[in-house]
Amino acid sequence: MIQIGCFFSLVGLGYYVVLNGAGFFNFAIGPYTMFSGLASSWLVFIQGWDLPQAILVGIAATIVLSVLTELLVVRPIERRSGGEELPALIAVVAVLYAIAQLAGTLFGRRPLPGRPWFYFENPIQVGLAYIDAQVIVSVVVTLLVFTALSLWLTFSPYGKIMRAVGDNQEAARTLGFPITRVRVIAFALAGLIAGIAGPLFASKAGVGFESGLSYSLFGFIALVLGGTGSPWAPLAGGMLLATIQIMSSYFFGSVWLNYATLAIAVVFFAIRPEGIFARRVRA
Amino acid sequence: MNDEAILVCEGLDKRYGAVQAVKGVTFSLHRGEILGLVGPNGAGKTTLVDLISGAQRQDAGFAAIRGKRLSGPPSRRARVNGLARTFQHPQVALELTVRENVLIGVTAPSLGSVGGLVLSVIKGCLSPDTAAEDLRVTSVAAAVGLPEITRRCSELTLGELRLVEVARALVADPSVILLDEPFAGGDVHGVASVSRALQEIVKTGASVILVDHNVDLVAALVNRIVLLNFGQILFDGDAKECLASPAMQDVYFGAAHL
Amino acid sequence: MISKLRQRGAWLETFSTLALVLIAIAYVQGDVYLEDVAILVATYSMIALGLYVPFIMGGALSMSYNAYLGIGAYAVAIIASKTGLGFGWGLPIGMALSAAVAVILGFATRRLSGFFLASVTVLFGIAFTSWLIASADLTGGGAGIPTFPTPVVFGVKLTHTIVVSIALLLVWIVAVLLARLRRSPFGVAVRASRRASTAVEASGIRISTIVLVSLALGAIIASLGGSMFALVNESVIPESFAIDIVFLTVFTPLLGGQSTPWGAVLGAFLVVLFTFELTMFKETGTLLFALAVLVVLVAAPRGLLGYASSGLKLLTSRLEPR
Numbered sequence: 001m002i003q004i005g006c007f008f009s010l011v012g013l014g015y016y017v018v019l020n021g022a023g024f025f026n027f028a029i030g031p032y033t034m035f036s037g038l039a040s041s042w043l044v045f046i047q048g049w050d051l052p053q054a055i056l057v058g059i060a061a062t063i064v065l066s067v068l069t070e071l072l073v074v075r076p077i078e079r080r081s082g083g084e085e086l087p088a089l090i091a092v093v094a095v096l097y098a099i100a101q102l103a104g105t106l107f108g109r110r111p112l113p114g115r116p117w118f119y120f121e122n123p124i125q126v127g128l129a130y131i132d133a134q135v136i137v138s139v140v141v142t143l144l145v146f147t148a149l150s151l152w153l154t155f156s157p158y159g160k161i162m163r164a165v166g167d168n169q170e171a172a173r174t175l176g177f178p179i180t181r182v183r184v185i186a187f188a189l190a191g192l193i194a195g196i197a198g199p200l201f202a203s204k205a206g207v208g209f210e211s212g213l214s215y216s217l218f219g220f221i222a223l224v225l226g227g228t229g230s231p232w233a234p235l236a237g238g239m240l241l242a243t244i245q246i247m248s249s250y251f252f253g254s255v256w257l258n259y260a261t262l263a264i265a266v267v268f269f270a271i272r273p274e275g276i277f278a279r280r281v282r283a
Numbered sequence: 284m285n286d287e288a289i290l291v292c293e294g295l296d297k298r299y300g301a302v303q304a305v306k307g308v309t310f311s312l313h314r315g316e317i318l319g320l321v322g323p324n325g326a327g328k329t330t331l332v333d334l335i336s337g338a339q340r341q342d343a344g345f346a347a348i349r350g351k352r353l354s355g356p357p358s359r360r361a362r363v364n365g366l367a368r369t370f371q372h373p374q375v376a377l378e379l380t381v382r383e384n385v386l387i388g389v390t391a392p393s394l395g396s397v398g399g400l401v402l403s404v405i406k407g408c409l410s411p412d413t414a415a416e417d418l419r420v421t422s423v424a425a426a427v428g429l430p431e432i433t434r435r436c437s438e439l440t441l442g443e444l445r446l447v448e449v450a451r452a453l454v455a456d457p458s459v460i461l462l463d464e465p466f467a468g469g470d471v472h473g474v475a476s477v478s479r480a481l482q483e484i485v486k487t488g489a490s491v492i493l494v495d496h497n498v499d500l501v502a503a504l505v506n507r508i509v510l511l512n513f514g515q516i517l518f519d520g521d522a523k524e525c526l527a528s529p530a531m532q533d534v535y536f537g538a539a540h541l
Numbered sequence: 542m543i544s545k546l547r548q549r550g551a552w553l554e555t556f557s558t559l560a561l562v563l564i565a566i567a568y569v570q571g572d573v574y575l576e577d578v579a580i581l582v583a584t585y586s587m588i589a590l591g592l593y594v595p596f597i598m599g600g601a602l603s604m605s606y607n608a609y610l611g612i613g614a615y616a617v618a619i620i621a622s623k624t625g626l627g628f629g630w631g632l633p634i635g636m637a638l639s640a641a642v643a644v645i646l647g648f649a650t651r652r653l654s655g656f657f658l659a660s661v662t663v664l665f666g667i668a669f670t671s672w673l674i675a676s677a678d679l680t681g682g683g684a685g686i687p688t689f690p691t692p693v694v695f696g697v698k699l700t701h702t703i704v705v706s707i708a709l710l711l712v713w714i715v716a717v718l719l720a721r722l723r724r725s726p727f728g729v730a731v732r733a734s735r736r737a738s739t740a741v742e743a744s745g746i747r748i749s750t751i752v753l754v755s756l757a758l759g760a761i762i763a764s765l766g767g768s769m770f771a772l773v774n775e776s777v778i779p780e781s782f783a784i785d786i787v788f789l790t791v792f793t794p795l796l797g798g799q800s801t802p803w804g805a806v807l808g809a810f811l812v813v814l815f816t817f818e819l820t821m822f823k824e825t826g827t828l829l830f831a832l833a834v835l836v837v838l839v840a841a842p843r844g845l846l847g848y849a850s851s852g853l854k855l856l857t858s859r860l861e862p863r
Contacts, residue, residue: 262665270653394726455744
């Protein structure tokens with residue numbers, strides 16, 4: 001459960017970064033995650049590579065895919081359609097589908113297992129949960145990523161610019177901030193985060209070329225639940241979503257996972273789209 | 284023009300947090316009258332128009348047309364009370380033609396309810412052509428100054444888009460039309476076409492509230508002026524008197540402006 | 542007001558498409574494989590046509606169409622196999638249920654737009670398939686409803702061929718009706734509400750109501766498609782109604798061209814071509830389709846028929862007397 005929560009949080013964080021840097025919900029981030037996970041699994045199990053190299057290739061591939069999405073698809077379409085949201089939405093759904101098909105073609109249509117990053121012999125038992133090494137690794141990596149991003153947003157020059165753009169894109173543009181560069185950086189960062197998340201969680205339940213859609217949806221909900229007020233918000237959202245999913249599965253049956261997720265989405269989107277941590281508008 | 288009040292506003296109030304956008308606004312519009320609603324930017328004109336049209340809900344007070352209180356969303360007020368409105372930024376579907384945009388005004392009454400919509404779906408599948416409605420669209424559009432109704436609205440100038448809005452409002456045969464800042468961003472041609480459109484409106488017997496911050500332009504076209512500032516009415520009366528009044532001097536040239 | 546040329550154009554369109562459909566029906570007669578391809582084209586077309594009014598005309602991306610397809614299909618299957626009623630009842634019951642579901646879902650999501658609306662409706666589509674699998678008593682669960690008896694109407698046994706032919710004709714009928722609806726006051730109102738909704742509202746039309754009617758209409762069309770699909774296959778399984786089918790069909794009107802419902806049909810035909818027909822594309826068919834969609838979205842947004850009609854307009858404007 002913790003592991004799943006961490007996963008949703010990371011995907012949500014990817015959304016957060018692109019939302020701040022480009023004002024856009026990058027629905028293709030689920031497939032990026034899937035691609036990295038599936039690519040590294042394929043390299044390890046089918047091609048016999050070592051895990052670290054496979055993961056690096058996965059991450060690199062995902063960053064490339066993400067940046068290409070911005071350069072080849074999102075930017076030209078946004079430029080052409082001005083105010084309307086619909087064309088960019090359709091385009092990113094098409095990218096979601098295309099990346100899934102690309103993965104299916106490259107890596108085959110059967111799901112592959114993942115490989116844990118570390119092993120130890122006996123899982124530690126904490127209450128009812130068995131914590132194996134991968135869970136600890138997941139938590140550590142997740143916290144590292146969130147911390148690194150937080151620090152980057154607060155202290156690095158591009159990080160600060162991205163926060164400014166996130167607050168008010170129009171103002172940032174008139175002030176002469178390098179919007180296009182920030183957008184590319186945002187997409188690249190999202191690709192990096194997704195690239196890490198994929199192989200990290202592939203070992204939990206395997207990964208297949210069609211997994212990207214669920215990842216996208218759950219990451220989106222994690223973001224909306226947590227809100228857009230702080231880079232740590234998707235962590236709360238992801239944990240909350242994972243808890244609700246596991247609880248409803250446990251008490252009512254596995255099909256209730258989907259019903260519960262739908263219910264959360266309907267309720268939260270309609271009632272509180274700003275999420276738990278609402279952004280404070282700087283007046 | 285006679286003295287029958289067709290639109291009455293009584294004690295309208297609207298506040299946003301600490302700001303009182305509209306305060307105790309009370310005035311009447313008479314049948315056949317062209318009323319100018321003027322005031323500097325931020326005076327509350329657009330809020331007042333929104334309150335009347337139903338785009339926003341008032342905190343207190345009411346508005347009524349022919350004695351029937353205005354309530355509900357804008358669509359209801361258009362259908363039930365005969366209210367029509369144009370917008371400062373013309374709300375025109377650019378990918379559709381002039382004919383199609385104006386057609387909305389004609390056909391809206393029959394599309395106003397669920398039953399009407401379902402019937403129109405059935406009718407639309409079986410006999411979609413709208414010869415009678417098109418005739419009305421053509422005549423109103425021509426009268427207002429838009430003879431070529433097959434043009435796509437993306438090709439029109441700002442002034443022409445405003446005329447589309449006026450035509451769309453007029454085909455519905457409204458009792459009251461709210462013209463929201465029809466001169467903003469326009470040029471000499473725009474002004475001329477708006478005043479021509481006004482004459483057409485008057486011919487149909489509708490009453491008009493013309494909202495703008497450019498007092499000189501408005502004063503030349505209207506019978507009466509209501510001057511608004513900080514949400515309150517400072518003057519309500521004859522256009523020429525208004526221009527000369529101390530309230531006007533204050534608002535546009537003096538201390539109140541700061 | 543519509544120029545003589547355009548009126549003649551409408552009749553031409555109606556008859557030429559009818560001719561094409563009749564030729565297609567004749568072509569697939571008796572060949573089981575071709576008939577299966579044809580029913581796929583018909584089913585995808587019906588989903589795409591169901592998407593046409595709310596999505597292409599109205600601009601709202603509601604993606605739960607696999608649910609409406611499934612409701613139409615399962616309604617026929619359940620009624621034919623479990624009740625004494627004739628299969629024919631399945632069609633209107635499916636359509637009514639789908640419309641009801643669409644209205645409820647539409648009402649719950651009425652304030653949502655864009656990404657939020659798409660997400661919720663996709664989640665609904667996923668939940669629907671889960672529900673199909675979990676509700677074994679009603680739907681046969683994961684195994685579905687394997688067979689039900691061949692329908693008989695007025696003593697005529699509805700063979701595979703007959704049902705496929707009817708399905709293709711239905712696609713033609715729906716497309717023609719939607720093309721007319723598009724020109725009608727209702728269609729103009731839906732199209733205007735996409736970007737000038739304030740004005741439509743100010744003229745007297747409640748946007749929320751017109752959206753619900755559009756969604757219901759789309760659901761009814763998709764349900765009809767699902768019913769035909771079930772009748773041809775004489776069985777239903779949940780996998781046929783997974784959310785993936787929406788991802789395939791949502792792009793078809795964009796590929797084919799948005800300014801006419803025939804674009805949706807053309808797009809559906811192309812999808813089947815890409816993904817099933819051309820054996821050299823066997824493994825990569827869907828990828829090529831996805832890439833083609835992206836290319837069209839970025840570089841050629843008016844779709845095939847859009848560009849074809851511009852070419853035609855160019856020709857006819859040269860021919861029309863000045």
